[in-house]
Amino acid sequence: MSIIEEIKKKREFSGLPDSIVERVADIKKDDVKESRALLRKYFGVFLTNRIFKGKLLADEMLATHMSSKKRDYAEFYEKIFFEIGNVGSVIDLGCGVNGFSYNYLRKELGNINYIGIEATGQLVEHINKYFSSEGFSAKVIVGDLFNVENVLKILRKQKKERVVFLFQVVDALESLERDFSKKFILEISKECEKIVISLPIESLGGRKKFEVQRKWLIDFLEDNFKIEKDFEINGERILVVDVKVKNKVP
Ligand SMILES: C[S@@+](CC[C@H](N)C(=O)[O-])C[C@H]1O[C@@H](n2cnc3c(N)ncnc32)[C@H](O)[C@@H]1O
Structure with missing residues (x-):
């Protein structure tokens, strides 16, 4: 049995693309236990049995997932899209269970085209x-978001903006x-006009993260694009970035 098959024997990882499992196995030098621990940290910790079974209502699914449970989606989308201009499609990368918030998105944007890309097959x-x-x-x-060509191919097909x-x-x-x-x-x-980035303000353990950890990202965004909005809401920092505007004159 290959190392990938071995790692994927656990149900929670069975729906992940091989490319991700292989990447993690490489990092962890083919140690199955350590590879699973790393996968669990970024792909599994959010997946409780209740989510796996998929028998919950949309709002219950959102409430069960670590990333979405603190969100007040009506307010969340309202703040993101207020005065943002025309939106043709939304592409949600590493979407987790966020698709279950489509009804809130629809209230803000009408019947908007939405496409998510997510590693965990069961959620999809x-x-x-x-x-x-x-x-x-x-x-x-x-x-797998590391397959950038594939992500670009999908983005190319979506409606502007x-x-x-x-x-x-x-x-x-x-x-x-x-x-x-x-x-x-x-x-x-x-291949897109805007990127909305959310960063957890608190770490998984609930400790406040040092602002400096994000400095590299903010500096990078400021150097290359225009940050249109930067606000905090329910434990998340939200950055709305206009990637078609170069902000800094060198
Ligand atoms: C912390 S969760 C956030 C979920 C969702 N975006 C939200 O905020 O509600 C991170 C998500 O990214 C997905 N993910 C991480 N790396 C990925 C990759 N390389 N390709 C596709 N999905 C990925 C994970 O499976 C997980 O669902």
Whole structure:
């Protein structure tokens, strides 16, 4: 049995793309236990059995997931999209269970085209079932964000103005490849108009994170684009970035 198969024997990892499992196994030098621990930290910790079974209502799904449970989605989307201009589509990268908030998004933007990319296959299935039962013009697909070409291909097909969500995903990407987020944001900025980034203000253990940890990201964004909004809401810092405006004159 290959190391990837061995790691994926645990149900919680069975729906992950092989490319992600392989990346983690490489980092952890093929140690199965350590690889699973790292995967659990960024891909599994949010997935309780209740989410896996997928038998909950949309609001219950949002309330069960670590990243979304503190959000007041009506206020969250209202603040993000207030005076933001025309939006043709929303592309939610590393979406987790966020698709279950489509109804709130719809209240803000009308029947907006929504597409999510998420590594955890089990979640994708549940969210798509929810979309089709409600008749929403939305879908989520299984994918690995490290496959940048694939992400660009998907972005290219979406309607302008394209707004990309990167909600609480930077830490996961950085944990597998340091400084990847900067390259990633530069690449995807070629195929979208705005990027909304959310960063947890508190760490998983509840301790306040040092502001300096984010400095590299904020500096990078300021150097390359225009940060249109920067606010805190319910334990998250939200940055709305216009990637078509170069802010600094060198
Ligand atoms: C902290 S959760 C945030 C979920 C959601 N964006 C939110 O804020 O509600 C991080 C999500 O990113 C996904 N993710 C992390 N790395 C990924 C990758 N390389 N490709 C696809 N999804 C990824 C994880 O599976 C997880 O669902």
